[in-house]
Amino acid sequence: MTKARLLVAVVxxxxxxxxxxxxLMRSAGLSVETFASGAEFLKSIETRLPxxxxxxxxxxxxxxxxxxxxxxxxxxxxxxxxxxxxDVPQARERAMERGASAFLRKPVLEHILLDAIYAxxxxxxxxxxxxxxxxxxxxxx
Numbered sequence: 001m002t003k004a005r006l007l008v009a010v011v012x013x014x015x016x017x018x019x020x021x022x023x024l025m026r027s028a029g030l031s032v033e034t035f036a037s038g039a040e041f042l043k044s045i046e047t048r049l050p051x052x053x054x055x056x057x058x059x060x061x062x063x064x065x066x067x068x069x070x071x072x073x074x075x076x077x078x079x080x081x082x083x084x085x086x087d088v089p090q091a092r093e094r095a096m097e098r099g100a101s102a103f104l105r106k107p108v109l110e111h112i113l114l115d116a117i118y119a120x121x122x123x124x125x126x127x128x129x130x131x132x133x134x135x136x137x138x139x140x141x
Contacts, residue, residue: 038062079120
């Protein structure tokens with residue numbers, strides 16, 4: 001019996017960011033779905049809920065805080081990792097207070113993002129040691 005791969009949703013309005021994150025996560029053995037807007041992502045979870053969400057804060061129409069608030073109301077246990085190019089203390093504090101598993105600054109280092117996903121989902125890295133320190137979520141980069 002094989003373990004199902006983790007499904008990660010990437011929500012970012014910038015296509016190059018979505019493509020880069022999709023390539024990174026697929027190369028790490030994760031399943032990935034990408035979304036150009038918060039509204040598109042929220043519509044998708046009516047039929048398929050991911051194991052983790054990588055969410056940009058600054059998007060037009062519906063920002064990451066709005067998406068995070070919706071998820072907190074309906075899917076409180078769903079891990080959310082915030083990524084942003086505008087790392088300000090108030091945004092970091094607000095995201096973490098509202099339950100984000102991690103708050104990472106763009107451009108995010110590949111291993112930092114992957115470690116945050118594994119920590120948030122309590123998953124061992126593929127091929128990783130059972131003694132790896134993945135039990136506590138990464139709070140910042």
